[in-house]
Amino acid sequence: MKQETLTELNSERAARRPVIVVTDIAGGAQRLVKAADFAADPLHAELDKHLRMNKSAMIEVDGKKFFLTVHAPVARLLITGAVHISQALAPLATSLDYDVTVVDPRTAFASPERFPNIPLIAEWPDTALPPLNVDRYTAFVALTHDPKIDDPALLHALSRECFYIGALGSRKTHAKRLERLKAQGAKEADLARIHAPIGLNIGAISPAEIAVAIMAEITAELRLPKVQAVKENAA
Amino acid sequence: MLNRDDDILKTAEAWKKAGHGVALATVMETWGSAPRPTGSHLVINDEGTFQGSVSGGCVEGAVVTEALDVISSGEPKMLEFGVADETAWNVGLSCGGTIRVFVEKVG
Numbered sequence: 001m002k003q004e005t006l007t008e009l010n011s012e013r014a015a016r017r018p019v020i021v022v023t024d025i026a027g028g029a030q031r032l033v034k035a036a037d038f039a040a041d042p043l044h045a046e047l048d049k050h051l052r053m054n055k056s057a058m059i060e061v062d063g064k065k066f067f068l069t070v071h072a073p074v075a076r077l078l079i080t081g082a083v084h085i086s087q088a089l090a091p092l093a094t095s096l097d098y099d100v101t102v103v104d105p106r107t108a109f110a111s112p113e114r115f116p117n118i119p120l121i122a123e124w125p126d127t128a129l130p131p132l133n134v135d136r137y138t139a140f141v142a143l144t145h146d147p148k149i150d151d152p153a154l155l156h157a158l159s160r161e162c163f164y165i166g167a168l169g170s171r172k173t174h175a176k177r178l179e180r181l182k183a184q185g186a187k188e189a190d191l192a193r194i195h196a197p198i199g200l201n202i203g204a205i206s207p208a209e210i211a212v213a214i215m216a217e218i219t220a221e222l223r224l225p226k227v228q229a230v231k232e233n234a235a
Numbered sequence: 236m237l238n239r240d241d242d243i244l245k246t247a248e249a250w251k252k253a254g255h256g257v258a259l260a261t262v263m264e265t266w267g268s269a270p271r272p273t274g275s276h277l278v279i280n281d282e283g284t285f286q287g288s289v290s291g292g293c294v295e296g297a298v299v300t301e302a303l304d305v306i307s308s309g310e311p312k313m314l315e316f317g318v319a320d321e322t323a324w325n326v327g328l329s330c331g332g333t334i335r336v337f338v339e340k341v342g
Contacts (some may be wrong), residue, residue: 001259003251003342010248028311028339056274058264067263067337069274 005032009071016073016135020047025058025065043068052223073137074099075222078162080125080153081143082109085168088211089141090118096215098139103128105149125153139164139218141198145173151180158190164221166198166214243287247278247341256281257341258302262289262334263313269332278341281306289336290316302338311339 005021009032012019020033022043033041041047046059047068054072058065077093079086082104090100094117103121104110110122121128134140140157142150145168154177157165167177174196181191199213200220250257260277262269270291277287277295279302289298294316305312317333 001339001341003248006244006248006251006259006341010244013244023337056261056272058273067261069261 001030005030008032013071013073016133016137018051018073018137019071020051021069021071022047023067023069025067049225052225073135075163076101076134076138077218078103078129078132078134078138078140078157079143080104080141080149081145081168082106082111082114082120083143083145084207085143085210085214087114088208089143089214090115092211092215093218094118096219101132103153104144125149125156129153129156134160134162136161136163138162139221140166141214141218142167143198145169147177147180151177151184154181154194155184155186158186158193164195164218165193166195166217168198169196171197243276243278246286250278250280251341256306258305258338259341260287260289260298260302260336260338263337264335265332266317266334267332269334271334277302277336279303279306290334294334294336298336298338305338305340309340311337313337 009019009021012034017035019035021030022033023030033047038044038047043061046061050057050068050070051072054070056068056070058067075098077098077100079089079100079102082102086102090102093100101119101121102110102115103123103125105122105124107122110120112120134157138160140162142154144150150167154165154167167174169177178191195217199210200216202213202216204210204213247257247259258279260279262271262273262275265273270293271289275289277285277289277298279285279299281303283299283303285295285299288295298314301312301314314336315333316336
């Protein structure tokens with residue numbers, strides 16, 4: 001690998017931008033494909049698939065072998081609400097290799113005793129979220145049931161194009177939430193991206209089971225092809 | 236957090252900037268039970284210092300030796316390690332898998 005390639009690779013990784021190193025096995029030639037160049041790349045379909053699965057692999061195209069070294073940013077999970085479900089969700093997400101942060105201005109909730117080894121920010125979302133550089137490799141979940149905390153955080157997550165956005169609450173609660181967010185200027189198309197009621201429907205009852213349902217939905221969003229999104233764009 | 240290679244590539248860059256000869260080893264193919272997934276890196280410098288892992292400890296010694304060769308020759312190598320009876324405990328994968336490791340010079 002050329003030293004310039006390595007330097008460029010490290011700077012893309014530091015900026016949390018996905019990047020793939022393509023090595024031609026026959027000749028050893030190497031190139032770096034940055035996120036912005038994926039769409040125009042001749043190996044586009046393969047790059048997309050392997051990035052989504054975050055899996056480096058040997059591929060064969062037209063009889064030529066290439067090795068793809070996939071560098072996807074570490075996925076993050078941002079939770080508002082240091083609540084009971086979060087106590088189950090945070091360690092679960094950590095075990096799945098997510099970088100987890102919990103935000104809740106209510107210090108009685110956001111206490112280290114309740115969240116051992118989980119980064120906690122006992123601030124309002126307006127203060128807590130902007131420095132976190134929320135990005136498209138971040139999943140966001142709103143779990144407080146309190147619009148004063150969840151709503152501004154949801155608007156922030158929408159503006160940063162989180163790959164997953166979910167909010168706790170029944171259909172009725174969510175309908176009211178959508179009205180409030182719309183009144184604050186949120187677009188219909190953005191609001192449609194919010195998963196609510198949150199989580200896959202697996203009949204979850206306990207906080208721990210709800211955490212599993214949420215994590216399952218986040219995993220699906222991260223790994224499955226965006227067929228629907230592609231169709232919508234084409235239409 | 237076994238699948239986080241962040242520091243390894245930063246180390247490779249830092250060694251290179253400090254004037255070291257550096258080689259990068261990458262797991263390119265695995266068959267059967269392999270301890271580290273494809274794409275895992277090990278970096279080695281010309282003093283034989285290494286960071287990262289391509290096999291969880293089984294074949295690192297051999298990879299480092301080959302890497303020193305690659306650093307001096309500049310020619311990349313594709314190495315293959317599998318289980319081979321008594322050598323399995325020596326240089327090989329005791330878990331019974333086979334891996335192919337690409338070793339290339341940085342620079």
